[in-house]
Amino acid sequence: MSVLLECDGLIKHFGGLVAVNDVSCHARDGEIFGLIGPNGAGKTTLFRLISGVYSPTTGYILFKGRSVAGLKPHATCHRGIVSTHQIVRPFREMSVFDNVRVGAEFGRRGDRRRDVNAWTREILEFTGLAPQADRLAKNLTLAGRKRLEIARSLAADPELLLLDEVIAGLNPTEIAQTMNLILQIRARGITIIMVEHVMKAIMNLSDRIMVLNYGRKIAEGQPKEIAQNPAVIEAYLGQPFAN
């Protein structure tokens, strides 16, 4: 498997705070790459660097061999990187259908897409949101809104999908459904980097896992290795953690 995304020496300062501190990592084509760490470790910030919400203080981000550091989010989206939001942000007064249609119209290859509505319907079917297509996004349950967040991002036709805590806060049935959806997304050939606190999910889904603590990478490896890594247990797994 070839490398799709490569980050090298990424640093992000917020004033005096170093939210991401010299992180290097990569995601291979078609894999599910897990990202864990205590609250405030810099996971969301790393996602925002990759998707272009922030530009790195220093460091490289290469996507398919080309630099994407400093590009705006709409530009990284057109290159094929789409990120969900940890705190869901649906277009509240739009229907579920129109929410997804925004991704279909403006995402990667959106301007060349001949039948936007057909593609939108396909994504709604795929994510199981089709029965709710006509409802206003604000009237969905939390699980529904989290699913919409994924559906909308998928409609933008990503090659790399960044999922930021799409499972946290769901009940066991919904967790199982979303885990299943993530596997199906991977089966479509989409590479996934996911941040998640729900250990069962991240350990089962990920091919590899990276652990961040205070902005630094403290471990990387297969789920089994991570679960037994003393530094990880010390920093994270051994301690109680909240969402």
Next chain:
Amino acid sequence: MRTDRSLTWLVAIVVLAFVAALPMLYPGSYWQTLGLITFLFVSLSVSWNILGGYGGQISFGHGTFLGLGAFTTAAIALRTGIPPWLTIPVAGLIAMLYGLLWGYPTLRLRGPYFSIATIGVGEATRVLMINLDDLLRGIPVLKEVVRFRPLTGGASGLTLPMPADIRSYALAYYYGAFAFMLVALAVSWWIRRSRFGLALLAINMDPDAAETLGISTSRYKVMALMVSAFLVGIVGSLYAQYFLFIDPREMFSFQNSIAMVLMPIIGGVGTLWGPVLGAVVFKVVEDRLSTARLMVGSLSINLVQFNLLLYGLLLVLIILFEPGGVLGLIRRIGRSKLSLRISARFRGWV
């Protein structure tokens, strides 16, 4: 829902027919001028709504486009002697370019910060335009531009030559303004159902999410401002052509910019017909206020002085109780039980 739609169109058609026939009913009257001004204000309201209503970017700087459109037409017509209506596209274009000039930097700001910046742009433009001739006279090469004729006329304004047949001129502009209002409405209608409109709506609801999904928010906002500025510039041009006298202090006034914000909000911001309703309500209130007097004992108070107070009050009421404006109120009544009973009896009529 379908009845609601066709009812809207029925009302629109009746109103349009009345408006078209008005000069025949009251030839050359006060009503004809009031009608023309209303068309121009409806056009302003509808045009502002493209950026402010669909895109959610509240601009207090649209007075700059009105003024520029008017003075572009006057300056060209006075210098070249060509018929003023030929300058209409140029007036729109100049306003649009000015929109690009100040929109590109200010639209990077979000929400209230953008709005505040536009107040600054509007005021700076007004001061610049009032002093433009004096300013140019002090600059070596540019002073040639205002050597024989002023550009804005400063405190004395500009006067266009009187047309030969004033009655048919006025009638032509009545229908011209009416036609332009329909054009502005058509543009607004088209944008609302287009891909462009979907982008603006997404930006309005959540700019960050819109960016994530591939919408270049800055590009679409600037485009919306330019379309809006183009239309407002043409209204300015039509105004100058009809009234033949324009004063930079009035054309670039903050009052005009405020009116463009108030009208769509009163009527129903972000909708197709709301800004139309809002403009009509705004003009009627203004017209009534200008003649109304309040008697307190032996004191007679002219209510015109209170118009801003009244609009302020109206705005607060709308924001508190019916953010959908007058149109929202009508729709709400339309959904109530009473009207359901009535419409059940009349179903199939429209």
